[in-house]
Amino acid sequence: MLTITNMEKHYGKIAALKEVSLTIPSGSCYGLVGPNGAGKSTLIKILASIIHDYKGEALINEILLNHDLKEKIGYIPQDICLEEDISAIGNLHFFGKLYGIKGKQLLKRTQEVLRLVGLSERSKDKVNTFSGGMKRRLNIGCALMHQPDLIIMDEPTVGIDPQSRRYIFQMIEDFKNAGCTIIYASHYMEEVEELCDHVAFIDKGEIVENGSVAELLQKYAIPSIYIKGSNITLEVVEKYGTASTKKGGYLLQTNEPLQVMENIILYCRENNIELERLELVQPRLEDVFFTLTGSKLRD
Amino acid sequence: MNAIMIIELKKHIQDKGLLFWMLILPIIFTVLFIAMFTANVDAATKQQVILSIVPGYVVMFVFFIMISMVQVFIKDRDKGMTSRLASTPIPPYFYLLGKWIPFMYIVLVQIIVLFLFGRLVYDVPLGQPFVLLILSICLTFTVTGIGLAMSVIVRTENMGIALTQIVALGGAMLSGLWVPLEMMPDFMQTISRFLPQYWAHQAFQDAMAGNTVFTELLQTLLILFGIGVAGFVIAILRYPHFLKRSVN
Incomplete structure (x- = not known):
């Protein structure tokens, strides 16, 4: 379970997060929805341990968010963070090594992830020859090399074709079935509605509402x-x-x-x-x- | 850290632009300037010019690696890779070292190739090759250390290019890499003592001629090493600000 309590973050005088408190159950797919500048990315960066100077606390299974927990978290950024001049396999090896995976285990896990993201046949090709959808899938694959328990996805389907989107949805369903906890930030409401069990609406740095998707639909729509x-x-x-x-x-x-x-x-x-x-x-x-x-x- | 180093080296090896800037351009400039300055001079003067220009241009051109360093760091920052790597267990100093060390290899290879070129084409003496190697390693550390600090400080690539020109060309001019130091005014000679180019150039010339004095060499190595360490410390201190500017 991920518990966020009274989280606050300021950029100068601007409050990006104001006393945000959330409880994200283990094994759930939790949607994070809000307009541009609402504070979604700031919250995600804090949970991914990229931002450290904030107030409040985040606990993952009762343990305060710290450097050691990075190994349990898989962060999939909105931007495609891949080495374009390197092959898909090279990129996966790179991210795997950053998490201390090596030798036969690295080779085995790389093949598993390539199958998972549907890129086994293009594994030796350089990323700069890939389509947008393939890059997105590899971007996700890089965050899965170390088999994280918590997967944080920031707009993972931006600018891709419907087939790749459908493929990514199926991957997310598989993560859910495998018991992973997923935080899914998106502007696309239909995606959140389809994938997530729970959702939090964030606006101007505050959680304006949260709950199960069914509850919120009944309450507001x-x-x-x-x-x-x-x-x-x-x-x-x-x-x-x-x-x-x-x-x-x-x-x-x-x-x-x-x-x-x-x-x-x-x-x-x-x-x-x-x-x-x-x-x-x-x-x-x-x-x-x-x-x-x-x-x-x-x- | 090794993972970052290996992937950076792979990228650099594939970068043909780097080959041009680091080797082809310095060789073209060295050939042109030696031809220009030795057109109508006697053999003794010609040898003296060559002995100054070859190490001088080596020292001047190694500083241009800073442009590539700035480009790599700014690209990483702007495409979100810096943030992405910050989310992994890699500590910031490993990230910086992983990016830094491959540039040291490149600069060291650059210095060796340029000296070998001088040896093969102009028959420059390499009197104390071991001292030359130690000096080259130390200069490599200094130049890339300054480049590392600059890479995490500058906000834009253009700012990095402008600063590199100032450091490389301004330093070359003030340190006697273009014209003999004795021909420069006293105040400029004083300024040159604060520049790494001056110390590297003097020590290279001494080592080539086989005239290295141990205490002077030690002093030079300490100065060069100190500047490199200062660069790394600045980079470590500046890294949190650099990370904040990362897009993602």
């Missing part, structure tokens, strides 16, 4: 109905809840979606209105995000 049809006007739709226009139709937010759908069907029958589409829109984590952080531009 209002169900919606999408309605499209000729002769249906905004005034009509607004009778049933808060409505807005979307893709030539209307999005109606209501806490009683099934009842409202029935009423709309009845209304359309009585008034000879032809419905083109009427569908229930599932609440998404993105809605929770905007509810908590607002939708105004931050940069």
